[in-house]
Amino acid sequence: MSEAAFGELPQATRATLVRAQVNYGRGAVPTVRKWAGVVGPEIRQQADGHRFVWWKSQLSEPHKVLPEIVNEDLGPSRHAEVRAWPKQFERVRELAGTFPDGSGSNCFGTVMAACGVEGAESVWMLREPFEEWLANHTEPGGRDDVPGTVFVWRDTASRVQHAALTIGDEWMLHKPSQSWMTPRKIRTVGEVKRATRTAGWRLERHRVVG
Template sequence: MAVPSWAPERWPGWFAPRAQPFVVDGLPPHDRAALPTAVVSPTSGEVRDSFWIYDHRPRVWLTEADFHGLDKGLRTRLVRGQLGVHESVGVVRMAPVAVRDRARAQADGHRFVWWPTLVKLAGLEPIIRLIECGVVSSRHREVPARVWRQAAAVLPHARDLAGTVPEGSGPNCFGTVMAAAGVPGAAREWMRQEPFAEWLSTHTRPGGRDEDPGTVLVWHDQKGAPVHASVTLGGGWALNKPSQAWVSPRFVWTVRDVVNHSRRPGCRLRRRTLTG
């Protein structure tokens, strides 16, 4: 994955904002009573996606000063409560040496919170690790030149998108497919289901082969609405963006990897072929 030139300016604030949310529904009443009462709403889609704020669980927003003003036992319970809620909880033994002592002193000595002061010391390393964690690395450099040449006829911008990250949260799988096919501005949009479905109906036909360029793989829910999409490049390769989050790059994987990774309960995969 190529790190864009604007990343040092933007990524740290999305990964470790000044105020961060902590779920509190698992805390006993006396712990909740010890927490500050001020509530801060997420300021951006990037913060929402960093901390998986996709539900209505109660949260308290703390600054680094707020956090360190709490009893160490409560800090430990707050950090442990974040496990399984989002992926950016730090692990001391995996942290850069420059931050390890300060991270170990935060809570239980094993897990910690990435505050802006720590990210400033660590640089982009933990952020890049988060982006690359849990997914198959992009293999766009393995795609043969002939495959790219053939794909360009129906997917003129696929190669430009491969291995890149969007400039923030919002751009999703639907927009990536449309952008690869040449739709202006689609790579920067959170493309909704309705315009994507309309584009499918006017620019594709039913059916398609995974070995050919321009087969749109579309996962539909039980009501028939599209919930995810990717597009084949030919030669067994496909371009895929797993989600709308800023930590979700546009990967090139094998078609098999895309299909295996994109399976969802109750959803059905259908294929359509680009017609121009």
């Protein structure tokens, strides 16, 4: 649906659609409370007064909006603070702090690309190919303070939900989401663990081999 078509709907219908986005766990419907001071109080009238949709019109002043969007999930990438990059994972430095060309690129592809899978950072990597790569190129275990430990978070059904890669000195590479607005970030192991803590998720460690 276009922004114009959305705006022509009755407000009650717009509110219902936005609430449905939230209930289904979809993105791009942030809270009015957080963003009214950045994009303007008029967003309270867009839908139900509590959430709004990120239409192009909300990006008319990107110098105000984009820094907030980029930093809201886990904060900014800290790649400038890294003093020693892992030689066995040459692409980590190339990927750190970069943005994908569009939405779709995710944490699985980022980890695989950092470990040498060509082009993995640019595609929507599904669970199945990631699980296959994990089975063929890693073994259980690993340490948080050395390069090459893949963190894997699984839900109660054992489905992989997130992944990240240690690069040494307690730093990690990961992509917080598959959205265009989250870069491939360098954060500390502790920061990533805290931000990824979710009820029902369990953390596994796998050591990259070969």
